[in-house]
Amino acid sequence: MITAAPNLNCRCLLLLLKIDLLKRTNIMATTVVIGMQWGDEGKGKIIDVLAAKADMVVRFQGGNNAGHTVEIGDEKFVLHLIPSGILRDDSMCVIGNGLVVEPLGLVAEMQELERKGINIRDRLQLSTGAHLVFDCHKILDSLRETNQTASKIGTTLRGIGPTYADKANRVGIRASDLRHPQQLEAKFRHLVASYNLIFERYGRAPLDADCEWNNLAPAAKFLAPLVGDTVTTINAAVRADKAVLFEGAQGMWLDIDHGTYPYVTSSNTTVGGVCTGAGLAPKYVHHVIGVIKAYTTRVGEGPFPTELDTKDSKALREAGNEYGATTGRPRRCGWFDAVASRFTVMINGIDTLAVTKLDVLDHLDVIRICVAYELDDQRLENMPTDIEDLQRVVPIYEDHPGWKQSTVAAKCLADLPENAKKYLDRIAEMLEIPIQIISIGPRRAQVFFIP
Numbered sequence: 016m017i018t019a020a021p022n023l024n025c026r027c028l029l030l031l032l033k034i035d036l037l038k039r040t041n042i043m044a045t046t047v048v049i050g051m052q053w054g055d056e057g058k059g060k061i062i063d064v065l066a067a068k069a070d071m072v073v074r075f076q077g078g079n080n081a082g083h084t085v086e087i088g089d090e091k092f093v094l095h096l097i098p099s100g101i102l103r104d105d106s107m108c109v110i111g112n113g114l115v116v117e118p119l120g121l122v123a124e125m126q127e128l129e130r131k132g133i134n135i136r137d138r139l140q141l142s143t144g145a146h147l148v149f150d151c152h153k154i155l156d157s158l159r160e161t162n163q164t165a166s167k168i169g170t171t172l173r174g175i176g177p178t179y180a181d182k183a184n185r186v187g188i189r190a191s192d193l194r195h196p197q198q199l200e201a202k203f204r205h206l207v208a209s210y211n212l213i214f215e216r217y218g219r220a221p222l223d224a225d226c227e228w229n230n231l232a233p234a235a236k237f238l239a240p241l242v243g244d245t246v247t248t249i250n251a252a253v254r255a256d257k258a259v260l261f262e263g264a265q266g267m268w269l270d271i272d273h274g275t276y277p278y279v280t281s282s283n284t285t286v287g288g289v290c291t292g293a294g295l296a297p298k299y300v301h302h303v304i305g306v307i308k309a310y311t312t313r314v315g316e317g318p319f320p321t322e323l324d325t326k327d328s329k330a331l332r333e334a335g336n337e338y339g340a341t342t343g344r345p346r347r348c349g350w351f352d353a354v355a356s357r358f359t360v361m362i363n364g365i366d367t368l369a370v371t372k373l374d375v376l377d378h379l380d381v382i383r384i385c386v387a388y389e390l391d392d393q394r395l396e397n398m399p400t401d402i403e404d405l406q407r408v409v410p411i412y413e414d415h416p417g418w419k420q421s422t423v424a425a426k427c428l429a430d431l432p433e434n435a436k437k438y439l440d441r442i443a444e445m446l447e448i449p450i451q452i453i454s455i456g457p458r459r460a461q462v463f464f465i466p
């Protein structure tokens with residue numbers, strides 16, 4: 016285990032005691048996997064690896080703004096709504112109440128996976144409480160992004176914000192309505208009418224409710240048999256000592272409460288999202304794994320203290336193939352930010368790290384870690400929660416020599432070059448938690464655990 020911090024051994028001991036206690040009380044650990052940065056950390060890949068030993072994989076927030084990539088041999092899968100555990104035959108998959116689900120998107124995703132030979136129907140449950148995303152939400156998302164250039168967020172245009180807003184306004188339509196076509200149609204027509212009033216103000220043509228309903232009705236029929244009480248399903252699995260994995264979408268700094276607001280998504284991407292978005296009591300959250308890239312990326316607008324200049328950002332983007340899995344947009348790239356990552360560890364109670372994309376740094380002469388910020392001649396050890404301050408911070412870097420050697424075939428820690436080990440050591444030291452998993456390529460096999 017990579018341990019360099021003086022108090023790290025103490026942390027490890029506590030973790031072992033916690034796991035031992037769970038074993039003695041005969042509770043199988045539930046594990047939450049959280050993205051620690053601005054999304055796209057490689058959560059899909061890590062979930063797929065961990066799902067080999069999981070009975071159930073649960074998504075608890077977000078929608079098809081997510082794009083989780085899993086590469087198995089030469090085949091590439093990108094999951095948007097369906098948990099990444101679906102690629103392991105023995106895992107049951109659950110779309111929790113905390114999600115916003117586009118019915119047509121879910122049908123398309125299911126059909127695509129089925130075409131690739133993945134068995135889904137009897138392995139997937141959709142929560143009665145998940146809210147539904149329709150064309151009207153996507154259009155409003157797009158109108159806001161194009162008409163308010165000053166406050167543009169750079170969303171994925173998947174209707175996520177408007178759907179969560181409808182949920183909070185208590186006018187949303189939920190997956191339970193898919194089981195009651197007449198009720199669904201009435202609610203849907205009412206929703207479209209209310210959105211048409213908004214579109215009028217933007218000078219946009221109204222939606223044709225008949226046409227929209229004709230598209231939706233077959234999807235509703237297709238999905239209705241999947242709809243069920245996921246809260247009971249999940250809690251029954253936990254009580255039966257099943258291994259349950261919770262798959263976070265997006266990343267900590269996109270959290271609606273704790274992220275870089277307003278440049279965030281509209282759900283809680285942090286660990287608390289599991290309790291509300293899946294209906295799991297906090298005492299059953301046993302282990303939290305933080306997935307973190309060996310550097311940092313961001314898609315969309317908003318502050319990014321360690322962002323590289325255009326030329327170097329482009330070079331890192333090409334090395335890491337940093338293009339959005341959902342929208343294809345180029346990702347902004349920068350150095351590892353230990354200050355902001357410590358904030359992530361604190362908010363989520365992260366137990367261990369899964370470091371991904373180490374191989375992307377293989378060619379660099381010098382690799383930088385941001386160890387503190389400077390603001391108005393003051394050194395800051397913590398991430399400012401005021402976005403005006405965050406926008407002005409200047410990163411203080413520590414330089415590490417690169418290893419200039421390929422890591423893509425490494426099978427264990429000993430296979431890594433010394434400088435790569437030192438770099439990882441420093442990350443573990445700064446975040447004061449151990450690294451448990453290291454990923455050195457996109458494929459399922461390119462990963463190893465640190466015992």
Ligand code: GDP
Pocket residue numbers: 050054055056057058059060081082083084085086335336339340371372373374375454455456457458
């Ligand atoms: P997610 O949203 O967190 O699941 O991440 P994405 O799938 O959006 O983006 C991660 C990208 O990096 C995908 O293209 C993955 O195939 C790829 N990837 C994951 N882990 C590694 C790794 O260790 N090395 C490299 N080179 N690519 C990786």
Ligand code: IMO
Pocket residue numbers: 050053054055056080081082083168169170171172173174175176263264265266269278279280281314315316340
């Ligand atoms: P995964 O799960 C990276 C970003 C968007 C935008 C902001 C708000 O693949 O890591 P939204 O459409 O949610 O209203 O957009 O959030 N964003 C993501 N960035 N990965 C994601 O998901 C993201 N989902 C949303 O780019 O900045």
Ligand code: MG
Pocket residue numbers: 054055056081082083084340341
């Ligand atoms: Mg992604």
